Amino acid sequence: MKIVECVPNFSEGRDRKTIESIAEAISSSPGVVLLDFDPGYDTNRTVYSFVGEPEHILTAACNAVKRGTELIDMRFHAGAHPRIGACDVCPFIPVSGVDMDECVELAKKLGKFVGEKLTIPVFLYEHAAASMERKNLEHIRSGQYEGLRDKLIKPDWKPDYGPSEFNDRVRKTGATVIGARDFLIAYNININAKDRALACEIANAIREKGKTVIDEKGKRIHLTGTLKQCKAIGWYVDEYKRAQVSINLTNYHITNLHHAFEAASVEASKLGVRVTGSEIVGLVPKKALIDAGLYYLKKQGQARALSEKDIITAAVQSLGLSELELFQPDKKIIEYRIRAKDLLAAMSLEDFTDELASKSQAPGGGSVSALAGAIAAALASMIGNLTYKKKKYQAVWIEAEEIAASCFRMKDQFLKLIDEDTKAFKRFMSIVSQKKKTAPKEERENHALSQALKETIQVPYEMMKLSQKLLTLLEKMIKIGNTNTLSEMAVSAHMIKTALHGAHYNVLLNLKELSDVHLKKRLIEETQNIVQEADPVLHMLIEELEKKMKPQRDGES
Numbered sequence: 110m111k112i113v114e115c116v117p118n119f120s121e122g123r124d125r126k127t128i129e130s131i132a133e134a135i136s137s138s139p140g141v142v143l144l145d146f147d148p149g150y151d152t153n154r155t156v157y158s159f160v161g162e163p164e165h166i167l168t169a170a171c172n173a174v175k176r177g178t179e180l181i182d183m184r185f186h187a188g189a190h191p192r193i194g195a196c197d198v199c200p201f202i203p204v205s206g207v208d209m210d211e212c213v214e215l216a217k218k219l220g221k222f223v224g225e226k227l228t229i230p231v232f233l234y235e236h237a238a239a240s241m242e243r244k245n246l247e248h249i250r251s252g253q254y255e256g257l258r259d260k261l262i263k264p265d266w267k268p269d270y271g272p273s274e275f276n277d278r279v280r281k282t283g284a285t286v287i288g289a290r291d292f293l294i295a296y297n298i299n300i301n302a303k304d305r306a307l308a309c310e311i312a313n314a315i316r317e318k319g320k321t322v323i324d325e326k327g328k329r330i331h332l333t334g335t336l337k338q339c340k341a342i343g344w345y346v347d348e349y350k351r352a353q354v355s356i357n358l359t360n361y362h363i364t365n366l367h368h369a370f371e372a373a374s375v376e377a378s379k380l381g382v383r384v385t386g387s388e389i390v391g392l393v394p395k396k397a398l399i400d401a402g403l404y405y406l407k408k409q410g411q412a413r414a415l416s417e418k419d420i421i422t423a424a425v426q427s428l429g430l431s432e433l434e435l436f437q438p439d440k441k442i443i444e445y446r447i448r449a450k451d452l453l454a455a456m457s458l459e460d461f462t463d464e465l466a467s468k469s470q471a472p473g474g475g476s477v478s479a480l481a482g483a484i485a486a487a488l489a490s491m492i493g494n495l496t497y498k499k500k501k502y503q504a505v506w507i508e509a510e511e512i513a514a515s516c517f518r519m520k521d522q523f524l525k526l527i528d529e530d531t532k533a534f535k536r537f538m539s540i541v542s543q544k545k546k547t548a549p550k551e552e553r554e555n556h557a558l559s560q561a562l563k564e565t566i567q568v569p570y571e572m573m574k575l576s577q578k579l580l581t582l583l584e585k586m587i588k589i590g591n592t593n594t595l596s597e598m599a600v601s602a603h604m605i606k607t608a609l610h611g612a613h614y615n616v617l618l619n620l621k622e623l624s625d626v627h628l629k630k631r632l633i634e635e636t637q638n639i640v641q642e643a644d645p646v647l648h649m650l651i652e653e654l655e656k657k658m659k660p661q662r663d664g665e666s
Contacts, residue, residue: 111206112444113166113215114144114292115159117199119177120192120283122148122155127180132157134176140165142447144392153188154197158392160204160447163215170199170219174285178227183254183283193250193257194283196223200235200290204394204443212289213237220287224270228278230261231270234288239269246286254283291338294358294397295390296366298373299351299432302382308343308352311376315354315369316341335372338363349433351385361394367401370428386429389436395444398424412497414490414513417521453531454524470538475530475569478611482576483523485604488597489516489583496591505589512586519579523572523608530568530615537561559624566619570632572612573639580605580643587650592657599654606647613640 121127128148136143141161148155159169174196181195199219201212216237224231238244242265252260258275260266261284267273268284300308313320319334334341338360345352354373358364366387374384399417402424406413413420421438430436439445453461453472461480465472493513496502502509540561583605587598616636623629 110444110448111162111211112160112204112447113163113207113212114202114204114443115166115170115199116156116202117170117173117177118154118156118197119173119181120154120183120186120188120195120197121177121181122150122153122188127177128155130180131155131173131177134172135159135169138165138169138172141169144443144446149188149190151188152190153186154190154192160443163207163211166201167215167218170201170215171222174199174219174223175227178229178282182281184280186254191247191250191253192283193254194229194285195281196285197250197283198234198246198286198288200288202290202292204292205396209236209289209291216287216289220270223285223287224268224272227271227282229271229282230257230268230273230279230284232284232286233269234286235290237288246288249286257284291360291362292394294361294366294393296356296358296369296387297390298354298356298370298387299349299385299429300354300373300377300382301385302352303345303350305343305345305352307377307380307382308345308354310343310380311373312341312343312354312356314376315339315372316356335376336364336368339369341369361397361400365397365400365404366393366424366428367404384429386432388433389430389441392443392446393441395421395442398438398442401428410498412494412510412513414494414510414517452528454527471531471534472527473531473534474611475534475572475615476527478569478608478615479523479526479530479572481604481611482526482572482579482608483520485576485583485601485608486516486520486523486579488601488604489513489579489586490520492586492590492594492597492601495594496586496589499591502589502591509586509589512582516579516582516586519575519582522575526568526572526575530565530572533561533564533568537565562619562622563625563628566616566623566632569612569615569619570636573609573616573636576605576609576612577639577643580609580646584646584650587654595654595658599651599658602647602650602654605643609640609643609647 119131128146132143132146135141135157141159144158144160146155146157157173159166161169178195183195186192201215203209203212213236216233220231220233223229232243232249233239234246234249235244243249257279261268261273261275272279300311314334315336316334316339317337318340319332321329322332324330338358340357340359342355343352344355356369358366358369370384370387377384398421402420403413405423405427406415406420425431425436453464453476456464465477490513493509493516496509497506497513540558583598583601590598613636616632620629620632
């Protein structure tokens with residue numbers, strides 16, 4: 110699932126009616142989840158946070174900026190926080206399945222809407238900035254709203270979108286800064302001391318902009334700290350009766366939770382104190398915890414082909430995230446906050462088979478084929494886990510563990526395809542049932558029907574390719590794996606065969622309706638080649654495994 114977070118900051122933190130109206134503009138936009146909005150009276154500013162897929166996020170952002178600039182009048186605004194406009198800043202942040210380039214495109218599309226449709230000056234910043242001079246938000250916001258008239262006169266400050274003059278409209282709305290940035294994790298590390306100075310020492314040592322010192326010439330210089338993309342300070346929290354190292358991880362792909370925790374632990378030990386645990390303030394992307402969990406599992410010499418839940422539990426326990434307050438993944442992990450509640454893959458076996466047995470055409474054979482693939486991948490992973498750390502198989506521990514981890518990831522991919530297959534079929538049938546004969550709409554409807562049909566073909570085609578990759582891994586695992594798992598090896602092979610052929614049947618059936626002759630020919634050839642390559646391997650593996658499992662008669666050797 111592609112997930113983007115948008116965090117617009119509006120220059121209103123006191124008028125509850127305006128604050129809630131902007132929140133309503135976001136939450137009523139389809140396909141997004143408003144995670145939080147936090148008004149500050151002294152700053153006279155409210156920060157909103159919402160997530161969703163890219164197209165839905167863009168719509169919600171447009172709706173929010175439009176509503177906010179209608180309701181907020183900058184001529185009467187005052188507050189402690191720097192600001193340049195009604196919607197002061199609006200960043201897009203990649204969370205899952207989305208890269209920074211896609212967020213930059215969202216920023217540009219929103220900028221175009223705000224500049225051209227709402228006639229508000231727009232400056233792009235961070236990754237969306239057209240030049241280095243405009244990357245920094247503070248630089249763009251210098252002079253604030255009160256200096257905007259003079260700023261717009263200067264050629265160097267021509268907006269990226271919207272008007273360059275301080276007209277009556279701009280006088281009311283100010284300007285807006287829009288961009289794309291990395292996800293920021295607010296992370297606090299606890300130490301077993303009350304002395305704030307100790308926490309400051311640790312913070313100075315680990316943050317990118319390290320300790321400030323005076324050189325021989327009396328000049329102040331900043332030493333470089335241990336961690337890149339890390340900001341940190343030390344403070345004392347009376348509620349907890351302890352000091353903390355308060356950290357902002359500005360790019361967790363470079364410096365993640367476990368990097369900060371380990372570095373702080375090293376520095377704490379130098380000062381005679383100990384890191385006891387930590388806390389995440391706000392929400393966190395799932396990947397950040399998965400990466401931390403995998404790090405600690407490897408450090409402990411444990412197999413990493415575990416469920417997502419077990420990997421996250423390893424991260425929570427190793428980082429001490431529940432020391433101050435119980436860490437609840439469903440409330441703290443972004444992807445869990447917005448995941449669909451009606452996924453087939455999340456059903457119990459009883460509910461899934463009941464749904465399968467009903468009159469509904471979906472889920473059907475395609476989803477069952479994906480389930481077979483998931484079972485095959487899980488069994489292959491199990492074989493690897495039962496081989497890893499067994500003394501008899503020490504020579505292949507590393508290979509077995511790597512294959513097991515790859516198969517486990519494939520298991521998740523197959524599970525996703527259970528729902529993707531059903532969704533694609535339902536989209537296709539919805540268009541078929543709604544298709545009307547009216548001439549003006551016929552061409553558009555035929556195009557939509559064609560695209561929906563291609564989706565119903567694409568999902569089982571991807572399933573076939575994934576089955577082919579899994580077969581390659583299973584073949585390797587059978588050669589090195591624990592011989593006590595012969596039956597699991599054979600069942601996995603049979604399940605791959607079911608997944609592969611079941612997906613092939615779906616491709617062939619849907620290809621009958623496809624009007625694109627060239628695409629049809631290519632897919633027929635490609636899918637037939639996959640089957641023709643896989644079937645002999647499957648036959649050979651199953652035959653060999655059956656021979657090994659076959660009981661010997663008395664007297665045979």
